[in-house]
Amino acid sequence: MGRGFFIFIAGLALFGADNGIARDANVGQSLVIAQARRTCKTVSSCREAVIMWREGYSRADADKDGIPCENVCPNKKLVDEIRAEIGC
Template structure:
């Protein structure tokens, strides 16, 4: 009795992903997962946390993350411009 071979399905071609983007996303998620507004001590830390994916930092959606350390939108906007967020 001969065994028949079934041809393997053709591999679907997918564009090659940039591994550095994947690593950056993972790092951002891990950074955000470890940090909360209670754990930051400066507005710059809060803005970095927010820009890294911690959306709960601006719960009221007024553009000011972690209002325990950031007081004005102008302060936040200046930090965002400086760090490129």
């Protein structure tokens, strides 16, 4: 697994899941998935794409329209709903 995966796990161990890194088990699990998959071709959901994008994969929104990985995120409304859900 990549370096980012281990940094994420170390962060959870040091700071815990209640500090805003992960709001619930589903978000924490999604963050691990997002760290393991680093391209839009490999994500399987818009939620996963949004998390990956917010965690630093700027190429997910190459055209800077606010919609990451347009292969799985159909519109900005859905992206905004997901961002609100996960707190970013």
